[in-house]
Amino acid sequence: MQDLAAPQPRRTQEERTATTRMALIDATIAVIGKWGYAGASTTLIAQTAGVSRGAMLHHFPTRAVLMADVVRYVFDHEMAEYEDIRVRTGLGDHLYDWPRMLWSVLGRTSGMAVLEILQATRSDPELAALVVPMQEAVERSALAVMRGAFGGDEAQALAVMRLMVWSVRGLSIAERYLPHRAETEDAIELLGRLLQQAAPGGQIAELGPLLAR
Template sequence: MGAVTSSSSSSSSPKAVHAPKQDRSRATRQRLLEAAVACLAEHGWAGSTVSVVAERAGVSRGAAQHHFPTREDLFTGAVEYVAEERSAALRALPVQGRAEVVAALVDLYTGPLFRAALQLWVAASNEEQLRPRVTELEARVGRETHRIAVELLGADESRPGARETVQGLLDMARGLGLANLLTDDTARRARVVAQWAALVEEGLG
């Protein structure tokens, strides 16, 4: 009986140790992704090295490279994280009027998540290794965002012009996000968003 007790205890021990180790690994990865997003938004591509991100995340450079072997891995991972956060934020929006949906979409495109994504777009335009990965990722993000926007707006894309109305809204929101990079565009943006809400209502019927 004593041998059985000993065997049972030793077999459960690795599992007990293994779970917290996995949890720590996930937490480290999460901190690195959040730090990478913050660095991109604040310092741009040039100022966002693996060392800077690791320091901000409170981990060693070696730990960062264990999760993300290259700089490109780290920052494409960060943009994928941004994309997931953007989609989650969209999906979490309560069912409401189209004007509120338009405003919420614009808020996403003028916030820090989109600012970080923009920095990676700029970097990808000059970095051969980065460009195909970011292009593929953003194409997927664009399709997902469009799909969620269609659902939130209750758009019937079988109607002529409906698809273009939704896409025009998303293009406008991206443009406002770009304008917001240099100056606080809040006052002018409020009027533009109100006008676009009226156009979307008219275009979707």
């Protein structure tokens, strides 16, 4: 007699909710990556996620709420990615390691999606009200981590962090229009080398003369 497969346990409501929300977040990132923020309609996102538009609105009542949750998810995921890179590669102990590390994370489709959402806050007050405080909180948290690792006063660390993060984010836009990805990666490497020359010990305090007003 053929053995019958054991019945699969039914998922809880919490598990089903988490699965649906994750499908919508993944779909939003994919749709923005393909069509841009303007083309990422809620209808197209729901279709890509394989859920009804009604189900999507149950979890995310407005497009802005969905986009804000995408930003929150990506920010949290990126922090875990940086730690994973440190463990796998040994990078991260010096300031000049970070342009490469940032590029490996922010240059992904998810990083580009967040950048487009951040840009959209300029013309969407509801989105701005949700996302701008989140971006500010993430920056404060990252600043505390950077100062703990590389020293420097708050103004110095903030200037260095913004130089690296927004240089990499800007290059992630340029990479779409440059014919060869290697050209963008050359610019990332150059930024790291400039930081290494200016701060060979990998500490922010070494940049003091350059940061003095």
